[in-house]
Amino acid sequence: MSFPFQVPQSDEAQEVLQGLTQLQEEFRAGLTRIDPNSHDFEQVTWLRNDGDNGGGTRFQRTQDAFLNRASLNFSSVHYESEPQRALGSATALSCIVHPASPLAPSLHMHISWTQLKSGRSGWRMMADLNPSNPIPKHTSTFLERLKLVFQGYDSELLSHGLEQGDQYFSIPALGRHRGVAHLYLEQYNSGDFKADQELAYSLGHEVIQCYLTLVEDALVMGKPTEAQVQKQLDYHTLYVFQVLTLDRGTTSGILVHDQNDQGILGSLPSVLERPLLESWVPKLPSLQQTLLQSLLDALPDTPQVELTSSLRVKLAQVLRQHYQEYPETQSLLAKGFKVPPTVKNHQVVMEPK
Numbered sequence: 001m002s003f004p005f006q007v008p009q010s011d012e013a014q015e016v017l018q019g020l021t022q023l024q025e026e027f028r029a030g031l032t033r034i035d036p037n038s039h040d041f042e043q044v045t046w047l048r049n050d051g052d053n054g055g056g057t058r059f060q061r062t063q064d065a066f067l068n069r070a071s072l073n074f075s076s077v078h079y080e081s082e083p084q085r086a087l088g089s090a091t092a093l094s095c096i097v098h099p100a101s102p103l104a105p106s107l108h109m110h111i112s113w114t115q116l117k118s119g120r121s122g123w124r125m126m127a128d129l130n131p132s133n134p135i136p137k138h139t140s141t142f143l144e145r146l147k148l149v150f151q152g153y154d155s156e157l158l159s160h161g162l163e164q165g166d167q168y169f170s171i172p173a174l175g176r177h178r179g180v181a182h183l184y185l186e187q188y189n190s191g192d193f194k195a196d197q198e199l200a201y202s203l204g205h206e207v208i209q210c211y212l213t214l215v216e217d218a219l220v221m222g223k224p225t226e227a228q229v230q231k232q233l234d235y236h237t238l239y240v241f242q243v244l245t246l247d248r249g250t251t252s253g254i255l256v257h258d259q260n261d262q263g264i265l266g267s268l269p270s271v272l273e274r275p276l277l278e279s280w281v282p283k284l285p286s287l288q289q290t291l292l293q294s295l296l297d298a299l300p301d302t303p304q305v306e307l308t309s310s311l312r313v314k315l316a317q318v319l320r321q322h323y324q325e326y327p328e329t330q331s332l333l334a335k336g337f338k339v340p341p342t343v344k345n346h347q348v349v350m351e352p353k
Contacts, residue, residue, distance in 0.1 A: 005051030008078035008089035012121070012193060016113045017076055019197065020093040023111070023204040024074045027095055028059045030212045035066045036219070046260040054078050054089075058263055063270045068098040068236070071266030079346075087345040088115040092124075093204070094249075096267040097211070098239075102232035104218035105131035105138055106179075106239065107211045108267065110249070111200050114187075116345065122187035123200050124340070125161070127207045128169055129214075130179035132235035133228050138214045139180045145210040146183055149203050161185045164336040171242055173283040178242045186338045233304075236269035237276045240307070243267055244295055244319065245288050248333040252342040254319050261316035262309050272305050287329040291322045 007017060028041055041059035048054045056075030061067045071094075078089035092112030099106070110126040129142045150158040165182030183203075190196055224232075243250050243265075253264040274296070281292050298318050299305050307315075323329060 003055070003057070003076075004045055005047050005055035005076075006078075007054065007076055008091070008115075009080055010089060010115060013076070013078070013089040013091055013113070013115060015197065016091045019201050020091060020111060020204075021074055023201065023208065024059070024072050024093055024095070026205065027072050027208045030208060031067070031070065031097070031215075034212060034216050034219070037065055039064055039066065041070070041072070044263070046263055048077050048257065048259055056260065056263065058266065060266060064100070066100055068100045069266075069268070069270045070097045071095070071263070072097075073263055073266060075260075075263075077346075083117075085346065086116055086118070088117045090114045090345075094267075095208075098236065098269045099215055099218070101218055102133050102224045102228040103135070103221045104215045105129050105135075105211075106269075107207075108179075109204065109207050109211075111204050113197075113200070114340075114345070120189075121193075122189045123185065123196055125185040125188060125200055125203055126165070126183060127203060128165060128179045128182040128184075129211075130235075130239065132232035133224075134180050135218075138217070141214065142181050142210055145206050146181075146203075149199070149206045153199070157185075158183075160337075168248075168334045168336045169242070170334070171238070171246065173280065173285075173288075174238070178239065184336050186336045186340060233271065233273050234276060237272040240268050240272045241277060241280060241292075242334075244315065245284070245292055246332075246334045248330075248335060248339075249342075251319065251323060251330065251333055252340075254316050255323055255343050256346045258316070258320065261313045265307075265312040265316055268307050268312065270307055272307065274299060274301075274303055274305050285332060287326055288332055290326065291319075291329060294318050294322055 032040055041061050043057060043059055045057050046055050054077040056073060058071055058073040060071045062069050073094045076091045079085040079087050094110045097107045108128050110124060112124045115121040161183045165184035168184050169178040169182045171178060250264060278296055281289050284292060295315060295318055298314050
């Protein structure tokens, strides 16, 4: 497989690159297969420093009869030839799908492998089910599939991942979580690269296939009610709220560089409800109040706001400016049991001799 950017040279990074792009294609093909209208995805490429430090490709779709928004993002960034940086390479697959039907759940899945020049490496694995209209059998099916993935591993590994996921996707100001089931493993390394790689790929495959089954089930449930449609709009607004004010991964991506702002905010649904978003300002700590108000000031003054590509870039710029001016706001970001030094790993840590 060839890419329009330079790829990392380490054997492990190239193995991960091949595995994650195969999962990306599996997800794209699966969604296309169950789409009643069989629309394909648009492929978009972005470059890190003109491709010298890698880049990424994503498959995306917006606002059609089947999908409200979907973004299947693969990226491979590396600094192997820059000794002043701590990061050797970071290879990631981040997939976010928001179906058009209010009965079908949204999904977020992230699998990445980071290799530092110190010799340390680790996996980040995330999978969370995010329905606007929760269906108990969908939740139980998703959790049972996760149990299947972790059979044969330490019994505490899955419970650890679910507990860390619940902590990360908590929304303290609203007293709730973003979804109904959240798995999160951070800097996971058992000491056996091949075994960890197998776990990551198995998780990706099983989550993809389970999710496709849930969406297919939702598509035969009939026409949603007006109340369910409204609940979806409310939930999409909540999703935007969580990503823009709490999500550490999104914030880190924005702070590392400005060369993929549309892709980084590709996780956001297509439309939000401005009055609802505005109603949450007083519930936040003061620094986050300032952030959310700045984001609201960047939005059109209409009850419903379509998050166009240009508006996503504008919101990314607001986020970047806020965290540069008020870096202490990062202390309020979501975190699991470990906080990855993502931004620091990308920065120059010493002057070259």
